[in-house]
Amino acid sequence: MNSYPKKNLKSGCEKTESFRCPKCKDRGLVYNPETDAMDDCECRERTLYETILRNSGISEAFRKKTFDTFQDKGNRELQKTKIAAIMYCKEFKQIQDNVSNSIAFLGQVGAGKTHLSIAIANNLMSENIGVLYMQYRDVITQLKQNMLDEYYYQKEISKYKNATVLLIDDLFKGKITETDINIMFEIINYRYLKGCPMIVSSEYTSDKLLNIDEAIGSRIIEKCDGRMIEFVGGNFNHRLNKRAI
Ligand SMILES: [Zn+2]
Numbered sequence: 490m491n492s493y494p495k496k497n498l499k500s501g502c503e504k505t506e507s508f509r510c511p512k513c514k515d516r517g518l519v520y521n522p523e524t525d526a527m528d529d530c531e532c533r534e535r536t537l538y539e540t541i542l543r544n545s546g547i548s549e550a551f552r553k554k555t556f557d558t559f560q561d562k563g564n565r566e567l568q569k570t571k572i573a574a575i576m577y578c579k580e581f582k583q584i585q586d587n588v589s590n591s592i593a594f595l596g597q598v599g600a601g602k603t604h605l606s607i608a609i610a611n612n613l614m615s616e617n618i619g620v621l622y623m624q625y626r627d628v629i630t631q632l633k634q635n636m637l638d639e640y641y642y643q644k645e646i647s648k649y650k651n652a653t654v655l656l657i658d659d660l661f662k663g664k665i666t667e668t669d670i671n672i673m674f675e676i677i678n679y680r681y682l683k684g685c686p687m688i689v690s691s692e693y694t695s696d697k698l699l700n701i702d703e704a705i706g707s708r709i710i711e712k713c714d715g716r717m718i719e720f721v722g723g724n725f726n727h728r729l730n731k732r733a734i
Pocket residue numbers: 510511512513514515516517518530531532533
């Protein structure tokens with residue numbers, strides 16, 4: 490994800506270059522003839538989020554989680570889940586502006602929820618769609634530690650509110666406080682009102698999310714209608730939710 494394709498040297502002086510973003514040739518800027526100025530290219534958000542990942546030291550592990558490396562353990566339920574994740578990527582540009590434009594992987598530990606969430610992120614990023622990775626526990630702790638610094642807090646939380654796509658990994662992992670719920674409501678409600686897509690993974694099922702906080706749970710359910718994959722019981726049995734709220 491982060492390594493640029495090498496220049497492909499052929500014979501003599503003939504060389505061909507490939508760019509991750511052919512539009513700007515990886516410069517991040519494109520010429521706008523109407524204003525006679527350089528504009529940010531659509532790939533800028535993606536490159537920014539890749540830099541954040543690199544700085545957090547998880548870039549390499551993140552990049553390795555693809556659909557190809559997903560272990561379905563020969564389990565039909567997991568195979569179907571993987572197909573649903575791939576379909577989401579294929580349909581993304583058509584459904585991006587719909588109310589239900591998000592996907593969630595909920596329930597049982599060990600089903601590969603994080604892996605599939607990140608595989609979707611990698612796939613969308615390869616299409617120059619900005620996906621911000623939010624490791625729930627780390628981010629919520631950091632936001633709470635900085636709540637008294639209003640300027641910093643607003644600057645940080647606005648990243649999660651405004652990302653084109655937000656991946657919330659392991660939502661509500663650990664002990665849940667009232668402040669955690671308030672912060673997550675601020676982010677999720679903002680994205681709900683603006684119609685921005687989310688990829689959510691959580692050990693909680695939709696019923697449990699509703700129990701934790703009805704407003705948060707119902708917004709996630711609505712945004713993920715038809716794409717809420719819940720692992721319930723053993724053997725990775727899952728149900729694809731299309732439920733009324
Ligand atoms: Zn570009």
